[in-house]
Amino acid sequence: MSHSSGTPIANAEPSADRAHPQEGTLAIRIEGLCRGFGSGANRLEVLKAVHFEARFGDITMLIGPSGCGKTTLLSIIAGTLSPDAGEGRLEVLGQNLRAMSQGALTAMRAKQIGFIFQSFHLIHTLSCAENVAIPLLIQGVGHGRAIRQARDILDRVGLAEKSFQRPTLLSGGQQQRVAIARALVHEPKLILCDEPTAALDARNGALIMELFGGIVREPDRSLIIVTHDNRIFGHADRIASMDDGRIVELHDMDEQHPLPEHLRHGFHQ
Numbered sequence: 001m002s003h004s005s006g007t008p009i010a011n012a013e014p015s016a017d018r019a020h021p022q023e024g025t026l027a028i029r030i031e032g033l034c035r036g037f038g039s040g041a042n043r044l045e046v047l048k049a050v051h052f053e054a055r056f057g058d059i060t061m062l063i064g065p066s067g068c069g070k071t072t073l074l075s076i077i078a079g080t081l082s083p084d085a086g087e088g089r090l091e092v093l094g095q096n097l098r099a100m101s102q103g104a105l106t107a108m109r110a111k112q113i114g115f116i117f118q119s120f121h122l123i124h125t126l127s128c129a130e131n132v133a134i135p136l137l138i139q140g141v142g143h144g145r146a147i148r149q150a151r152d153i154l155d156r157v158g159l160a161e162k163s164f165q166r167p168t169l170l171s172g173g174q175q176q177r178v179a180i181a182r183a184l185v186h187e188p189k190l191i192l193c194d195e196p197t198a199a200l201d202a203r204n205g206a207l208i209m210e211l212f213g214g215i216v217r218e219p220d221r222s223l224i225i226v227t228h229d230n231r232i233f234g235h236a237d238r239i240a241s242m243d244d245g246r247i248v249e250l251h252d253m254d255e256q257h258p259l260p261e262h263l264r265h266g267f268h269q
């Protein structure tokens, strides 16, 4: 995919020219995928032969106006939503999701993918540490060890002292950090976030991005953040701009190529 600064890339081919630790390897490769909802006169085409890619070692932000298909695309990457039958390539962490059985998909999701949803999906009857331990428990890690690892990562997000409290006693920003700890505790290769800072004030938003920068920016990991929050665009390695079911621009962020004016404004939902 062309990644010269600000080049429109409507369904362009991926390019191989990238200076990166795992040069040439892509965490996500999507080509020509479609997804619609409903049928007949009520049919709504949401993803229109979309092309998208994400590299290992990158924070890729997926931006675009409300309703353009960002959450739909993220759900397909997560394997929780299927694309329409037909053509199109859907490779995640080197696997062709379209050819995978439901069981294999579930196993891969549990082990290799971390999710951070806009609404945190924390279980209110469990302590913060138990919430964070869930991905480990699903993988069969013993309870004691899972809780120890959960406490370690809660410490990294600055919430060690909240480990044994219920999440309902925490502020919104703290709950979001618990959700982030839960998404990272099993060291997934791919982390998917849908609007992780939307509910946060500027200070907590910046804190969370620092956290991502430290924990996630490793050569064998890839982080995708759906956002319309222009306060955090500066933390991206790459910005994929989506409109009406397609990625219309892929912008690599570096000193020579700061964010162009037309992408700087963000989107009001």
Ligand SMILES: Nc1ncnc2c1ncn2[C@@H]1O[C@H](COP(=O)(O)OP(=O)(O)O)[C@@H](O)[C@H]1O
Binding pocket: 037, 038, 044, 046, 064, 065, 066, 067, 068, 069, 070, 071, 072, 073
């Ligand atoms: N399960 C669904 N059934 C019907 N329409 C849906 C469904 N999910 C999303 N849509 C529609 O698809 C479009 C894109 O939605 P979405 O991917 O959530 O956009 P975004 O995350 O960019 O705001 C919207 O018009 C939305 O109403």
Ligand SMILES: [Mg+2]
Binding pocket: 070, 071, 072, 194
């Ligand atoms: Mg959305």
